[in-house]
Amino acid sequence: MNVPYDERQHLRTAVQRQPADFIAWVMLADAELGAGDLDAGERAAQRALQLRRDHPEALARLGRARWMQGRHEEAANLLRHASRQVPQHPGIALWLGHALEDAGQPEAAADAYRRAHALLPDEAYVAAQRLNWQRRLCDWRGLEALSQQVRGAVAQGNPAVEPFAFLSEDASAAEQLACARQRAQVIAASTPRLPPPTPRPQGPLRVGFLSNGFGAHPTGLLTVALFEQLRAHAGLQVHLFALNGDDGSRIRQRLQAAAHALHAVAGVPHAAIARRIREAGIDVLFDLRGWGGGGTPEVLAMRPAPLQVNWLAYPGTSGAPWIDYVLADAFVLPPALEPAFSETVLRLPRAFQPSDNTRVVEAPPARGECGLPGCDGNGGGVVFCCFNNSYKLNPRSVARMLEVLRGVPGSVLWLLSGPGLADARLREVARSQGIDPSRLVFMPKLPHPQYLARYRHADLFLDTHPYNAHTTASDALWAGCPVLTTPGRSFAARVAGSLNHHLGLDEMNVADDAAFIATAVRLGNDPAARAALRARLASARDTAGVFDMAGFARDFAALVQDLAGRQAHAAQH
DSSP states (O other): OOOOOOHHHHHHHHHHOOOTTTTHHHHHHHHHTTTTTTHHHHHHHHHHHHHTTTHHHHHHHHHHHHHHHHHHHHHHHHHHHHHOOOOEEEEEEEHHHHHHTTOHHHHHHHHHHHHHHHSSSSSSSHHEEEEHHHHHHHHOOHHHHHHHHHHHHHHOOOOOOOOOHTTTTTOOOOHHHHHHHOOOOHHHHHHOOOOOOOOSSSSSSEEEESOOOSSEEEEEEEEHHHHHHHHOOOTTEEEESSSOOOOOOOOHHHHHHHHEEEEEEETHOOOHHHHHHHHHHHHHEEEOOOOOOTTOOOHHHHHHHEEEEEOOSSOOOOTTTTTOEEETTTTOOOOGGGOOSSSEEESSSSSSSOOOOOOOOOOOOOOOGGOOOOOOOOSSSSSEEOOOOOGGOOOHHHHHHHHHHSSSSSSSEEEESTTTTTHHHHHHHHHHHOGGGEEEEEEEOOHHHHHHHHGGSEEEEEOOOOOSSSSHHHHHHHHTTEEEEEOOOGGGGGGHHHHHHTTGGGGOOOHHHHHHHHOOOOOOOHHHHHHHHHHHHHHHHSSSSTTTTTHHHHHHHHHHHHHHHHHHHHHHH
């Protein structure tokens, strides 16, 4: 919910004049939370509860505040209590679903989403939330109908569908643009812009990065070594604006040390974050979250920086008038895709995705301790892996993985354990396809070094479609595990292909599912071919430039300097 600032002021004035107006306090709680002011939203909800003890609408707002504060168990309890009072309230059921997700109750979250959808079957936003969560749970019941409903809503111009979740649908880049643009228009219409910035005196270029991933998170893992290398470029100052709190991780410490300044803005109202960015004199601001959860498009919509760039975390177009550029490479975003992007395209000469090249791949536990079969000496016991998030494991991707298992006797498929009953559902899919369910092995989520070490046991990474491995592809390749993928027709479907291409391993980018299965089966049955492929990858890792962060920093600094120079020249004329 995005409420204009003047409406918040109106509501604040209203409760001052009529402090016993329960409805006004509830509306004010919504407005404050929508503006990112969690403390003010909590106070308004508490005041509403003082006026009407145990009222479900007030309980729901307090639950929403607790959820946004990261107090997920409290949020779930409050929202569950509210929902029991008004079981026919779809909005409260929806918020309950969000809270239960984060409180570690995934199947209960699915029940809440289904109930919300049953109450509002024609509401696209609710359908999209249910669809997204069913994908996470590998619960494919009614999946196609839900997907068609969501894609139909986008086609009709409905702005309710979240662009990030929409990336998992087998939609065209043009459909993704429509989804993002419709969502952006709603935010743009309700968010006031800051006044134009005052020209800053000459000095180092100040480059800002806004993210909720500055810690032990894929974004932190991808960027930390690059930021360390940018320290050598005196003409740049790196400013990190962290929407997440300090997680105490080593990555967070390294980010803090690498940056000129790390601005802690977790839980800060959107307008205050925008002012912090403006006061820091940021010349170019990179959005490292985009439409992903935990992002703040409202901050960027206020235009805190003169140039704003979509990069890295959201693999698609922002569709947003407040984003000027998207940073990509020629493989992941070829010229044919440019019409489906609202931004001007900037391209790096290497893969657009950096990585932490300081990581040491440690020795893993024994195969048996990982639940893997032993090697029989005749090429048996081949381990195919896919450590992508469960929502990427759609019916198409899983079907082709199972065909690979069918073609390679004694092989197993090693997957990242999903939430709730996801693992059991995937095993049931295998059983229904005539594959022994025990050939699916699940790895729990582990600390990054332990997870990375386990790639040493994996022979081949089988990618998903249409939403590729991104960080996980970098992880696999860095650890020496080749990645097989089918580059598609959208940015999200071409990231793994970009990494392969820039490593000189284009033969691992195959045309379709038939080629994918045939290639994986051939490699699975040919130990010598697998060994030769791993040797080529090991050589390319050191020479091809994908993991050369000093080189990446030089290219990045040159691109940003050129961009700022063009902007300054245009301003003078």
